Amino acid sequence: MDIAIRQQIFEDAKEWIYQAGQQIREQMNNPYEIDTKSNANDLVTAVDKSTEQFFAEKIRGTYPGHSIVGEEGYGDKVESLDGTLWIVDPIDGTMNFVHQKRNFAISIGIYHDGIGEIGLIYNVMDDVLYSAKKGEGAYREQVKLPLLRDDVKLETSVLGLNAQLVCENKYYNAKKIQQLIRDCRGTRSYGSAALEFAHVAEGILDGYVSMRLAPWDIAAGIVLVEEVGGVTVQATGKPVNLLQNSTILTTNKQIKDRVIDHYIEFN
Numbered sequence: 001m002d003i004a005i006r007q008q009i010f011e012d013a014k015e016w017i018y019q020a021g022q023q024i025r026e027q028m029n030n031p032y033e034i035d036t037k038s039n040a041n042d043l044v045t046a047v048d049k050s051t052e053q054f055f056a057e058k059i060r061g062t063y064p065g066h067s068i069v070g071e072e073g074y075g076d077k078v079e080s081l082d083g084t085l086w087i088v089d090p091i092d093g094t095m096n097f098v099h100q101k102r103n104f105a106i107s108i109g110i111y112h113d114g115i116g117e118i119g120l121i122y123n124v125m126d127d128v129l130y131s132a133k134k135g136e137g138a139y140r141e142q143v144k145l146p147l148l149r150d151d152v153k154l155e156t157s158v159l160g161l162n163a164q165l166v167c168e169n170k171y172y173n174a175k176k177i178q179q180l181i182r183d184c185r186g187t188r189s190y191g192s193a194a195l196e197f198a199h200v201a202e203g204i205l206d207g208y209v210s211m212r213l214a215p216w217d218i219a220a221g222i223v224l225v226e227e228v229g230g231v232t233v234q235a236t237g238k239p240v241n242l243l244q245n246s247t248i249l250t251t252n253k254q255i256k257d258r259v260i261d262h263y264i265e266f267n
């Protein structure tokens with residue numbers, strides 16, 4: 001992607017994120033509709049929808065040749081990663097948005113022909129933007145994030161993981177995940193995949209594992225983590241496919257191999 005064009009896209013995306021964040025902070029003070037999707041705990045609100053619509057209008061108005069994938073369905077029906085693709089999660093951590101009124105983020109990953117060019121994750125209530133451009137490093141606000149340390153061992157790691165991971169299920173061996181929890185130093189569950197990726201990039205989590213994440217949960221985070229020398233793979237060890245949901249591990253290279261080899265066992 002042309003560097004000048006990418007810079008313009010980056011500036012526009014940043015401006016729209018700050019505008020959308022302001023709108024979310026205003027809308028959450030008034031009553032808003034809350035619906036459920038796949039089950040009673042899978043929430044979506046009018047604010048998720050209006051925020052995604054806001055981005056879809058801005059992107060289509062400014063970049064009519066680009067495609068959009070969004071969680072709430074205001075994007076395009078995308079079947080390939082060709083061209084420039086905006087992968088948008090208008091609110092990542094809707095349950096946190098509704099119940100906690102904090103710990104949620106806007107996540108936007110911008111890809112060109114399948115390559116992650118820009119990642120933006122905005123912690124709306126803390127007003128903190130994590131950003132990255134391929135080859136230019138990752139930032140928390142204006143501060144460049146250092147490369148991940150390559151000497152962090154599993155035994156001294158703090159891992160982000162979804163507590164659902166440890167429940168018995170028919171897909172993988174939950175006992176192995178329980179052993180992972182015993183073997184690492186500690187675990188945290190923030191309830192926003194995008195923020196957990198940002199925390200891995202920031203080095204305050206040493207890794208993050210979660211089941212069945214969607215492209216919009218991870219698209220921005222992948223770019224951020226890659227820019228600090230980390231890796232994101234499917235739990236099988238295969239590369240991520242941004243056209244489907246997958247079980248994801250994002251971390252430094254040493255922990256990645258250890259977790260995949262010893263703690264993830266699919267049935």
Ligand code: IPD
Nearest residue numbers: 091092093094095162191192193
């Ligand atoms: C969810 C959050 C959550 C993760 C779920 C996602 P949403 O996204 O990222 O942390 O565990 O799998 O669906 O629905 O709040 O955008």
Ligand code: CA
Nearest residue numbers: 043044071094
């Ligand atoms: Ca959702």
Ligand code: CA
Nearest residue numbers: 089092093217
């Ligand atoms: Ca999400």
Ligand code: CA
Nearest residue numbers: 071089091092
């Ligand atoms: Ca969402």
